[in-house]
Amino acid sequence: MPSTEETFNKAVQVTLELEPEKAEALAQFVKRVGFQEILDNAVDENEAYAMKYAIGKLQDALSDVGYSPR
Numbered sequence: 001m002p003s004t005e006e007t008f009n010k011a012v013q014v015t016l017e018l019e020p021e022k023a024e025a026l027a028q029f030v031k032r033v034g035f036q037e038i039l040d041n042a043v044d045e046n047e048a049y050a051m052k053y054a055i056g057k058l059q060d061a062l063s064d065v066g067y068s069p070r
Contacts, residue, residue, distance in 0.1 A: 023062060023067045
């Protein structure tokens with residue numbers, strides 16, 4: 001059985017299907033959420049930075065399919 005560290009070091013692919021208005025709303029949310037809100041919902045600063053990174057990847061994925069609000 002792999003260790004927790006080995007499990008966390010493997011990339012995962014997430015597939016998501018949304019209606020266009022939901023994708024737009026999600027794109028707006030991830031654009032607007034600030035680091036303080038992320039930090040408020042994290043157990044520590046390291047987790048907050050990991051969340052911020054993951055949100056950035058979500059923004060990139062949304063942008064790749066045409067949902068990149070200014």
